[in-house]
Amino acid sequence: MNITFIRSTLCATAFAVAASGCADMNATQRGTATGAGVGAGLGALLGATTGGGGGGRTSRGALLGAAAGAVVGNVWSKRMEQQRQAMEQATRGTGVEVSQTADNRLKLQIPSDISFDTGRADIKSNFRPILNRFATTLNDNPAAFVTIIGHTDSTGGDAINQPLSLDRAASARSYLAQRGVASNRITVEGRAAREPIASNDDPAGRARNRRVEIYVSEPQQQG
Incomplete structure (x- = not known):
């Protein structure tokens, strides 16, 4: 492992952390910037370990990784916000945490007294x-x-x-599929x-530990 690799990786990591924490960025920008920073770090790793071509190769790898990272980031779009509001309303008073x-995902944490009986799926x-x-919210947001x-x-x-634990998750997927959500999205x-x-x-x-967590993400689309 050479010094160029170490510097490139540290710089990429610092960029990701700094970008994701900028106060003047909106949620979409933070998700994209974080993804780009992580991608740059991966690109630096690739450039440093696939040929020993010096700093130029590493820099090109970081740039390519940053472009790929922009696809990896998640968008907190208007549809995602609508999903959050809809699920907050639907779960009010149930103990479900929304x-x-x-990283710009919608999270539903569903306790055992709502989801499954002890030992059952x-x-x-x-x-x-x-x-x-x-x-319904997923069918309204086919990109998620x-x-x-x-x-x-x-x-x-x-x-x-x-x-x-796997059977419980699979039961929830089957239920959603029966209501029109494509199973390959889950x-x-x-x-x-x-x-x-x-x-x-x-x-x-x-x-509290007997629970189901559901995450919804809308990947950033590269322009």
């Missing part, structure tokens, strides 16, 4: 109206993609919890008990 993430009746409204992540508490061990993951948000030492903490 937020915008730092079939969708509860009070989760269905939320998913119905969510499907979805990631659904299932989580469990630590009871039962990974051999049980891993397939259970990625599912199961993370069992590996990412707790509370202690598993008491019932209240375990209940």
Whole structure:
């Protein structure tokens, strides 16, 4: 690893952090700038490790990476804001948390008392109206993609919890697909008990850890 590589990577990383934190940027600009900075870092890595052609090669790699990064960034568009408002209204009083993430994704955090009974992956009746409204917002925004992540508490061990967490995410995807959302727009993951948000030492903490997280992203389109 040479000094050119180190300098290029550090500069790209600093650019990404600085760009994403600029106070005078709107949400769309921050998402695009962050993606471009990360892309530049990847380009620097590529340039430094694929041929030893000196600083010129590294610089070209960083520029190409920045262009690719602009595609990687997410847009917080008018449609994304409309989705956020619609889901806040649909989930008011249910305990579902609706937020915008730092990388311009819409996040729905759905607790276990809304989504699934203990040890089961079939969708509860009070989760269905939320998913119905969510499907409508997705059909209104065909540029958006979805990631659904299932989580469990630590009871039962990974051999049980891993397939259970994945089955819960898959159940939500199937429900959305039945309401017109193309399944190839939805990625599912199961993370069992590996990412707790509370202690598993008491019932209240375990209940918080049994949850489903849904992320919606609208990728930046390069002009």
